[in-house]
Amino acid sequence: MNKFKIKSFCKINLYLRVLSRLRNGYHSIKSLITFCDLHDVIFISKIKGTKDIVNFYGKFGKGINKKSNTITKVLRLLRKKKFFRKVAFKISIKKNIPHGSGLGGGSANAASLLNFFNSNMHLGIGRNEMKKIANKIGFDVPISLEKKNTLITGKKGQILRLNYKFKLNILIVYPNVICSTNKIYNKSKIFTLSKPQSSFYIKNKDQLIAFLKNEKNDLEKTVIKFHSRVKKIINFIKVQNGCHFSRITGSGSACIGIFSDMKTAILTQKMINLKFPKYLCVVSKTI
Numbered sequence: 001m002n003k004f005k006i007k008s009f010c011k012i013n014l015y016l017r018v019l020s021r022l023r024n025g026y027h028s029i030k031s032l033i034t035f036c037d038l039h040d041v042i043f044i045s046k047i048k049g050t051k052d053i054v055n056f057y058g059k060f061g062k063g064i065n066k067k068s069n070t071i072t073k074v075l076r077l078l079r080k081k082k083f084f085r086k087v088a089f090k091i092s093i094k095k096n097i098p099h100g101s102g103l104g105g106g107s108a109n110a111a112s113l114l115n116f117f118n119s120n121m122h123l124g125i126g127r128n129e130m131k132k133i134a135n136k137i138g139f140d141v142p143i144s145l146e147k148k149n150t151l152i153t154g155k156k157g158q159i160l161r162l163n164y165k166f167k168l169n170i171l172i173v174y175p176n177v178i179c180s181t182n183k184i185y186n187k188s189k190i191f192t193l194s195k196p197q198s199s200f201y202i203k204n205k206d207q208l209i210a211f212l213k214n215e216k217n218d219l220e221k222t223v224i225k226f227h228s229r230v231k232k233i234i235n236f237i238k239v240q241n242g243c244h245f246s247r248i249t250g251s252g253s254a255c256i257g258i259f260s261d262m263k264t265a266i267l268t269q270k271m272i273n274l275k276f277p278k279y280l281c282v283v284s285k286t287i
Contacts (some may be wrong), residue, residue, distance in 0.1 A: 004120065006137055008112040009147060009287060010038045010097045011104040011140065012170060012256055013249045015215035017192040018185075027185055028141075030154040030197055032212075035147045036170050036284040040105055041094040042112060046087060053090040059280075060105075062094040067077040070110035073137045074117075081133075083123050096155075098280060100178030102250025104140045111144035119186050134148040147287055154196030162200060166208060166286045169259040171237060174280040177227045177253035188222040209244050212258070216247060223252035230255060236275070240268045 003047035012034050020029040040058075047053065054071050056064045066072075071091055078084050091113070097105030114134060117153070118125045134141035142159070143150055149162040202208045224231045230253055237257035238246035242264030246257040265283045272281045 003043060003117065006042045006044070006112055006116050006256075008040040008042055008093075008097075008105070008108040009035045010040075010108060011035050011144060011250075012172075012286075013102065013217065014212055014249065014258075015155040015247070016219060017194060017215070018188060018190065018218040019153075019192060019194060019196070021191075027055075028154055028156070028196075029152055030192075030194065031152040032215075033143060033150045033152065033170065034201075034221065034286045035144075035149075036164050036168075036172075036286050038103070038172060038282055038284045040097050041108060042111060043090075043092045044113075044116065045195060047089050047090045050086065054090050054093075055091075056093050056095050058094040058096060060098040061093070064095070064099060069125060070106040070137055070141070074110050074113050076134075077133050077136060078117065078123075083117070083121075083125070087232045098174045098178075098254070099181070101174050101254040102169045102179065102181075102248060103172070103174075103254050104144060104250065107138050107140035108119070108144045110134070110137045110141045114141075115145060145168050149286075151200045153198060154194070155198070158196075160198075160200060167205060168286045169262045169270075170286065171257040171259060171265045172254055172280070172282050172283045172284060173233050173237065173257075173272055173276070174254045175227070175229045175233055175276070176279060177229065179223060179227070179252040181251045184219050184222050186225075188219050190192075190218045190221060193216055206213060209258070213245050219251050219284075220248050223248055227253055233272075233276070235278075236272070237268065240264065240271070243268070 014032045016031040132143045151160040233255040234246045242260040244258045
């Protein structure tokens with residue numbers, strides 16, 4: 001096994017509805033998820049000895065617990081299931097996706113690493129077993145195992161993979177705020193009275209945009225309550241020419257804007273770089 005390089009793509013919640021709080025403390029949600037080309041880069045190689053080396057670097061590499069993170073959890077679970085014996089790895093992750101942003105960077109890292117090990121080391125883990133392992137790492141990890149547009153239906157453990165390509169132009173702004181997923185969900189009192197969704201029929205991009213304009217992220221008000229700068233970003237994005245809508249992704253704090261074309265998205269990016277020069281601001285397309 002030589003040194004391998006893989007990409008780990010971020011996820012975007014185009015909308016998110018909180019249906020109820022479950023007895024186990026988690027929440028039942030409906031959400032439409034897509035993936036875009038903002039990504040972390042993971043380097044993997046075998047090393048001598050029995051102790052793994054995991055490190056994070058790059059713009060958002062600081063503040064991650066090196067002993068307990070999604071990468072170390074993958075390694076621990078695979079060893080517990082006896083997939084690895086007498087082998088150690090050096091894994092370096094260049095973090096381009098900020099943690100605590102709602103962009104699912106840590107979950108994507110875990111899912112990408114699981115897929116890599118299963119394929120390149122011929123572990124022979126079936127789809128159901130992969131989902132079980134991924135579930136033990138985090139809620140978003142099973143979703144990130146496949147880079148397909150995905151509907152979280154609101155039914156326990158059920159997701160629908162969509163073959164339709166969205167081809168969206170996305171502006172992402174991270175206002176240097178780390179949001180705790182547990183805190184935001186636990187503090188949020190907003191619930192959508194809606195039944196789980198078993199299907200998703202969208203025939204074209206115009207229908208998708210019209211549908212999304214009438215949706216929202218139920219966690220947004222709670223995020224704004226704790227971090228007022230998020231509201232400023234959303235309001236700034238949504239009044240720009242070509243912007244269909246703007247909201248947070250996941251439990252925040254990253255804000256997204258969906259634009260009619262890449263030209264207007266890039267123009268807005270330039271204005272945000274001038275007005276908020278310390279914030280991460282990238283233009284991306286869905287994959």
